[in-house]
Amino acid sequence: MAVPTNDSAVRARLRRLGEPITLFGEREMERRDRLRALMVRLEADGQFDRLLRAQEDEQGAPGDDDDMEQIQYPFFTEGTNQLLQARVDIAMYSLPRAKARVDSAKRRLAGPDEDPEAEAALVVKQAGDFVLECSEIGDDRPLTGCSFSRDASMLATSSWSGIIKVWSMPQITKIATLKGHTERATDVAFSPVDNCLATASADKTAKLWNRDGSLLMSFDGHLDRLARVAFHPSGKYLGTASFDKTWRLWDINTGTELLLQEGHSRSVYGVSFHPDGSLAASCGLDANARVWDLRSGRLYCTLIGHVKPVLGVSFSPNGHLVATASEDNFCRIWDLRTRQMVYSIPAHKSLISHVKFEPQEGYYLATSSYDSKAAGIQMEEMPAKKAKKRPAVVVAPGESDEAAMARFVREHPQYVQAELRDIVAKKKGVKEDEAGSSTVIPIELSDED
Numbered sequence: 001m002a003v004p005t006n007d008s009a010v011r012a013r014l015r016r017l018g019e020p021i022t023l024f025g026e027r028e029m030e031r032r033d034r035l036r037a038l039m040v041r042l043e044a045d046g047q048f049d050r051l052l053r054a055q056e057d058e059q060g061a062p063g064d065d066d067d068m069e070q071i072q073y074p075f076f077t078e079g080t081n082q083l084l085q086a087r088v089d090i091a092m093y094s095l096p097r098a099k100a101r102v103d104s105a106k107r108r109l110a111g112p113d114e115d116p117e118a119e120a121a122l123v124v125k126q127a128g129d130f131v132l133e134c135s136e137i138g139d140d141r142p143l144t145g146c147s148f149s150r151d152a153s154m155l156a157t158s159s160w161s162g163i164i165k166v167w168s169m170p171q172i173t174k175i176a177t178l179k180g181h182t183e184r185a186t187d188v189a190f191s192p193v194d195n196c197l198a199t200a201s202a203d204k205t206a207k208l209w210n211r212d213g214s215l216l217m218s219f220d221g222h223l224d225r226l227a228r229v230a231f232h233p234s235g236k237y238l239g240t241a242s243f244d245k246t247w248r249l250w251d252i253n254t255g256t257e258l259l260l261q262e263g264h265s266r267s268v269y270g271v272s273f274h275p276d277g278s279l280a281a282s283c284g285l286d287a288n289a290r291v292w293d294l295r296s297g298r299l300y301c302t303l304i305g306h307v308k309p310v311l312g313v314s315f316s317p318n319g320h321l322v323a324t325a326s327e328d329n330f331c332r333i334w335d336l337r338t339r340q341m342v343y344s345i346p347a348h349k350s351l352i353s354h355v356k357f358e359p360q361e362g363y364y365l366a367t368s369s370y371d372s373k374a375a376g377i378q379m380e381e382m383p384a385k386k387a388k389k390r391p392a393v394v395v396a397p398g399e400s401d402e403a404a405m406a407r408f409v410r411e412h413p414q415y416v417q418a419e420l421r422d423i424v425a426k427k428k429g430v431k432e433d434e435a436g437s438s439t440v441i442p443i444e445l446s447d448e449d
Contacts, residue, residue: 003036010035017042079297083258086237086251091295093234094278101276101319120363127364136172138165145187145228149195154211156197158185164199166211176213181205187228193235196252200226206240208252217255221248227269233277243267247282249294263290263299270354272313279336281322283310289324291336301339304405305332312354316362323365325352331367 004010007028011021014035022031108116141160148155154175155167162185164178183202190197195211202225208217224244231238237258238250247268249259266285273280279300283289289303289310308327315322321342322334331352333343348369357365 003032003039005032007031014038077260080258082251082254082256086249086258087295087297089236090232090234090277094274094276094295097233097276098278098319105318120361123358123361123363127358133170134172136167139163141184144185145189147188147190147197149190149197149211150192154190154195156188156190158188158199160184162201162203164188164197164209166197166213176211178209178213178215180207180209180215180218183225186226189229189231191231191235192233198229198231198238198252200229200240202226204242206238206250208238217252219248219250219255219257221257221260222246224267227267228271230271230273232273233275239271239273239280241268241271241282241284245284247271247280249280259297261292263292264288266309269309269311270313272315274315274319275317276319279315281313281315283313283324285309287326289313289322289334291322301336302404303332303334303341304408305341305344306330308351311352312356314355314357314365316357316365317359318362321357321362323355323357325355325367327351329369331355331365 004013010028010032014021014031017038019034019038023034026034138157139159139161143157143159145158146155148169153169155169156164157167158164162179162181162183164181164185165174166176166178167173168175178199181199181201181203185199185201187200188197189199196216197209197211198206199209200206204220204222204225206219206226206229207215208219210216219238219240222240222242222244224242226240226242228241229238232249236252238252239247240250241247245262245264245267247261248257249261250256251258261282264282264284264286268282268284270283271280272282278293278295280292280294281289282292287304287306287309289306291300291303292298293300303322303324306324306326306328310324310326312325313322320336322336324332324334326332329346329348329351331345331347332341333345334340335342347367348371350369350371352367352369355365355367
């Protein structure tokens with residue numbers, strides 16, 4: 001006679017048979033033996049129908065753990081009062097900036113003396129004329145990151161040696177050496193409001209430094225090595241991305257961990273903040289980028305389209321474009337208004353390690369790659385009728401990435417087939433455009449609101 005082996009199934013069957021699910025001091029094996037004896041007695045007494053009804057009511061109740069269907073449910077973690085105050089502070093900071101940005105864009109479009117196209121052409125031409133100004137050996141070990149101060153008078157570099165160095169520009173004179181990490185340093189970032197800088201390290205910590213090299217604060221809490229670090233535009237908060245599958249938000253004044261944000265299924269590699277300060281974007285080795293609303297704590301959208309890990313993410317100053325860089329050699333541009341990918345750029349012949357928008361108007365973006373090149377890519381706003389729209393996957397709350405991707409394939413079969421044809425064509429040796437250090441690639445984008 002088949003008797004369930006899973007203790008929860010044993011208890012469930014005892015309950016359906018009208019027996020106590022457990023007795024005082026009874027262990028799992030004793031409980032299973034009691035159920036077996038009960039089933040034998042019921043069958044001997046001619047009460048097989050009662051036993052059969054109990055088994056039918058279970059409707060194939062799981063026996064072993066391997067047979068149990070795992071259902072994913074959304075869960076919520078109660079935030080602290082400090083996080084609530086931070087969200088209010090971020091909202092009060094971001095809303096006026098968003099209004100000013102929109103008003104400025106309207107004035108530029110309506111002003112008779114404004115010529116955005118000419119200005120963009122001039123900026124792109126200047127970017128195309130970039131030449132190597134200087135070169136300096138930064139460390140004995142490979143460099144992992146660099147960052148300019150807000151006035152471009154200083155440059156900070158991080159390296160595998162765990163040492164961070166600060167250089168004066170353009171003389172390239174070393175003015176400070178920061179020592180404090182016990183493992184390799186993975187990233188460095190200057191504050192947007194002062195000359196403090198933050199560093200990330202494989203020792204699972206981030207640190208805040210003064211420009212003279214004095215350690216101001218250490219942020220401990222991650223369970224695995226850190227990848228990238230970024231300041232919030234207000235300069236009050238610090239974001240860190242880690243291989244523990246989370247990114248975290250810290251208060252740099254108190255050193256308090258305000259937010260531990262989960263959501264990625266694999267390591268989180270990068271984090272970036274919206275120029276208004278309202279949103280944060282994270283990217284990771286799960287080939288996804290996610291955009292979060294810092295004011296409400298909700299996931300705004302998931303950007304699914306890359307086929308390999310996403311290593312960099314950057315917001316455009318215009319407020320509605322996001323760029324992602326990936327190991328699949330593509331840089332993809334996304335529109336936050338439609339939550340869709342608007343362009344896919346085969347920018348390099350090897351993985352793209354990072355991407356950054358031009359910080360003033362976002363007229364172009366820069367990418368770095370393992371093909372030993374840095375590419376400059378021009379951004380052009382084109383009429384909506386000429387826009388090349390690409391669908392993107394929007395993951396609903398509580399929906400797994402696999403389910404969202406399956407739904408995407410059902411809803412957009414033509415797009416999937418087109419992508420497969422492109423992949424096959426590339427494997428056959430179709431020559432791709434090469435983006436060199438001064439290459440300009442025009443991008444057609446939608447101006448829909």
